[in-house]
Amino acid sequence: MTITLEQVNTAPYKEVLALLDGLHEHSPWIAEQALAARPFASLAQLKHAMTVVLRDAGKDAQIKLIQAHPELASKTMVSQSLTAESSNEQSKAGLTKCTPDEFSTIQKLNSDYNAKFGFPFILAVRGTRGDGLTKQQIMAIFERRLRNHPDFELSECLRNIHRVVELRLNDKFGAHPVLGNDVWDWHEQLAQYSDPGYREKGQLTVTYLTEAHRACAAFIVGKMRECGFDDVKIDAVGNVVGVYHAAVPGSKTLLTGSHYDTVRNAGKYDGRLGIFAPMACVRELHRQAKRLPFNIEVVGFAEEEGQRYKATFLGSGALVGDFKPEWLDQKDVDGMPMREAMAHAGLNTADIAGVKRNPDNYLGFVEMHIEQGPVLNELDIPLGIVTSINGNVRYLCEITGVASHAGTTPMNRRRDAASATAELALYLENRAAQDADSVGTMGMLQVPNGSINVVPGRCLFSLDMRAPVDTQRDAMISDVLAELAAICERRGVQHTLELTERAAAAPSAPAWQQRWESAVQRLGVPLYAMPSGAGHDAMKLHKIMPQAMLFVRGQNSGISHNPLESTTSCDIQLAIDAFTHLINALAIDLQ
Ligand SMILES: [Zn+2]
Numbered sequence: 001m002t003i004t005l006e007q008v009n010t011a012p013y014k015e016v017l018a019l020l021d022g023l024h025e026h027s028p029w030i031a032e033q034a035l036a037a038r039p040f041a042s043l044a045q046l047k048h049a050m051t052v053v054l055r056d057a058g059k060d061a062q063i064k065l066i067q068a069h070p071e072l073a074s075k076t077m078v079s080q081s082l083t084a085e086s087s088n089e090q091s092k093a094g095l096t097k098c099t100p101d102e103f104s105t106i107q108k109l110n111s112d113y114n115a116k117f118g119f120p121f122i123l124a125v126r127g128t129r130g131d132g133l134t135k136q137q138i139m140a141i142f143e144r145r146l147r148n149h150p151d152f153e154l155s156e157c158l159r160n161i162h163r164v165v166e167l168r169l170n171d172k173f174g175a176h177p178v179l180g181n182d183v184w185d186w187h188e189q190l191a192q193y194s195d196p197g198y199r200e201k202g203q204l205t206v207t208y209l210t211e212a213h214r215a216c217a218a219f220i221v222g223k224m225r226e227c228g229f230d231d232v233k234i235d236a237v238g239n240v241v242g243v244y245h246a247a248v249p250g251s252k253t254l255l256t257g258s259h260y261d262t263v264r265n266a267g268k269y270d271g272r273l274g275i276f277a278p279m280a281c282v283r284e285l286h287r288q289a290k291r292l293p294f295n296i297e298v299v300g301f302a303e304e305e306g307q308r309y310k311a312t313f314l315g316s317g318a319l320v321g322d323f324k325p326e327w328l329d330q331k332d333v334d335g336m337p338m339r340e341a342m343a344h345a346g347l348n349t350a351d352i353a354g355v356k357r358n359p360d361n362y363l364g365f366v367e368m369h370i371e372q373g374p375v376l377n378e379l380d381i382p383l384g385i386v387t388s389i390n391g392n393v394r395y396l397c398e399i400t401g402v403a404s405h406a407g408t409t410p411m412n413r414r415r416d417a418a419s420a421t422a423e424l425a426l427y428l429e430n431r432a433a434q435d436a437d438s439v440g441t442m443g444m445l446q447v448p449n450g451s452i453n454v455v456p457g458r459c460l461f462s463l464d465m466r467a468p469v470d471t472q473r474d475a476m477i478s479d480v481l482a483e484l485a486a487i488c489e490r491r492g493v494q495h496t497l498e499l500t501e502r503a504a505a506a507p508s509a510p511a512w513q514q515r516w517e518s519a520v521q522r523l524g525v526p527l528y529a530m531p532s533g534a535g536h537d538a539m540k541l542h543k544i545m546p547q548a549m550l551f552v553r554g555q556n557s558g559i560s561h562n563p564l565e566s567t568t569s570c571d572i573q574l575a576i577d578a579f580t581h582l583i584n585a586l587a588i589d590l591q
């Protein structure tokens with residue numbers, strides 16, 4: 001017997017409590033308090049209400065709840081004192097069938113963890129797809145989390161409790177993220193293709209026009225055809241383009257998509273989520289034989305990350321006429337010019353200019369993307385509305401002082417280039433923190449030919465400064481550069497600066513941001529507006545048409561450009577549902 005939302009909203013309180021029994025380990029008070037927020041518009045809203053109760057309960061109650069949980073594969077499992085839900089979940093993960101070696105490894109991890117944090121390790125062992133992590137995955141996560149800070153680990157345990165409860169609620173409601181699971185699986189399937197040198201190590205790397213890259217394009221083409229797109233092709237720069245026709249020929253087009261190339265040793269979701277999620281929506285439209293008053297065009301951009309060639313945003317750039325012909329002569333590390341790589345892939349460089357889109361044919365561009373940061377994860381909110389993609393400016397800098405004897409040069413006579421740089425690094429950190437949503441990073445820092453007994457005479461470093469609005473970013477830059485000049489003046493050292501990148505901020509088009517907000521509101525999950533610290537394909541499309549992005553929460557603190565990048569099939573389902581609401585609302589607007 002599955003529960004319905006109607007029952008939760010209307011049945012007598014005690015009856016509902018009985019229906020929701022067993023969600024939190026020996027702690028029915030959380031469901032009890034969450035019910036004060038009845039009625040719920042969606043299961044997602046009920047899930048969120050429970051996270052709020054636990055967040056507001058305070059640290060003592062949180063630790064008490066964590067302590068009510070069994071240890072992984074613990075002795076209590078033998079004595080059968082686990083709740084039915086817990087033992088079912090642990091046995092799905094194979095934890096009830098450990099070899100003696102595995103069991104003793106887990107016991108050691110359990111006792112180390114308990115000694116460090118004072119509470120048991122909690123992991124949603126059913127994982128991000130809900131069907132169970134392997135023992136090897138569980139032990140790897142356990143070892144990694146043992147190194148965390150206690151405050152972080154407390155929150156991470158609570159997040160895992162929320163995830164356990166989410167899956168238990170899905171079971172009770174018979175509400176499984178069917179499309180989210182499919183899209184989750186497509187990411188796994190696409191991640192099989194990886195460049196040589198990485199594939200052997202089980203790492204994911206897909207750079208422009210390699211064999212793995214072309215296999216990815218072919219995979220996406222095949223999936224688009226399966227989903228029922230009417231036209232599917234690979235364009236002159238390697239973008240995969242699928243169009244699902246409108247009800248009436250000659251209608252305008254909604255453009256969406258993201259990139260399928262990756263950084264080196266990447267995560268599986270960066271970019272790809274924004275291709276697959278709308279594909280799942282189109283598959284549903286096709287299954288229902290439903291046509292909208294606009295075409296839906298999904299583009300898998302061939303290149304965004306700038307890994308093999310210095311041609312970042314090549315794929316989306318081609319759509320706005322930003323492809324630079326001189327790129328064709330650029331060589332990769334093996335000396336292969338881009339022109340040859342394109343010819344080898346069967347791409348016709350003469351057609352590149354034709355990739356450029358005419359904005360008159362388009363309604364706008366929307367992009368779904370994994371957040372790539374910790375914000376949504378920390379807030380227990382699955383989706384984020386992007387207000388602007390931060391503009392960035394990058395410099396490569398050098399400070400020159402005097403290299404002198406570390407033993408004989410008194411402190412007040414030094415011209416120390418590294419100390420001057422260090423002073424600037426601290427200033428940058430403080431200055432960026434003064435603004436909302438500004439960030440400043442000194443990511444490269446080097447004393448060339450430095451020695452242990454020489455005062456640093458040169459220091460090379462980088463500056464990367466970003467903010468949601470160009471004026472805010474420029475004010476930060478002028479302060480940082482003024483401070484650099486002042487530090488150098490005071491210390492008697494010289495500096496040089498080379499501007500290497502300057503990209504304007506791309507604020508979301510208000511009407512399109514509003515469409516995402518309405519869509520997310522309809523799902524019953526809280527609205528959270530945030531800027532994007534990372535650059536995205538939407539920045540390029542911003543040049544010729546209105547755009548707005550939707551972020552999807554990442555697990556593991558939202559880590560990205562890292563194999564630990566991860567998201568749940570439940571969150572993917574919510575993104576798919578949000579896009580479905582957006583296109584349905586757009587269809588009504590256009591009628
Ligand atoms: Zn990306």
